[in-house]
Amino acid sequence: MRALWIKPAAGHTGNHIFVDGGGWAFDYHGYAEKDRFLTHTWRGARRRWPGWQASLIELPADVLVSEAKSRGYGGLWLREPGQFLHNAMPRAEAYLGRFHPPPP
Template sequence: MYRIERLKKRDPHLRWALPDRVFFAAGACHILAYAFMERYRTGSLRAIWLKPDAGFTGNHIYVASGGWVFDYHGYSDAERYRAHTWRKAQRWWPGWNATPIELPADVLISEAKSRTYDGLWLREPDQFLHDALPRAVAFLKRFPPPPAPGA
């Protein structure tokens, strides 16, 4: 989990200039999740939104399948990932908690569809300075294919 300065988050040039890992951690995680799901199209992949409790920030979207998850870190054991995410968020925002909500893949690249979920408002890939989808596809090349089912 990364936190970036408001100036960098609001300025399209500064946001685009962030290193890939930070870019996909702080504001474009949904684009990375969508690219992953499109590349590895299997029925076991689920997009999960961590919806922070009322009064908190720290939204995040990742891909889950069985006992593993994928986000800007790469692959992680699902339980360790959850523990790490909560521990880190609670360090920044004492009392932080979130509800995991499964999202359909098409919501990840549609501002209109994302807004049908209370508290969610996602940018479409072309609403960044440049289209973020090719950047996500290129970032995915750094990682091996997903673990086999049951792994």
């Protein structure tokens, strides 16, 4: 598995980070077949912002929990778990527990 950032082209908005599991993707909606997920994401963004383009950028896991490291990627600025009210990690783990395992 790897974290992928959908980084919009210059002049566009619509950042998104998801987990790439090979044939599947996971984001806050849950699991989806990866190609369908990407097609849906691109189609929706282009509906909102005509001419929208983006790149897929792989992010190391430590970037996802470090504001300083995330800022090393132009256009990315993530908050750390400790910057959220209380402790964000138990809430995130409980949220993930609501989903069934990924499809085979």
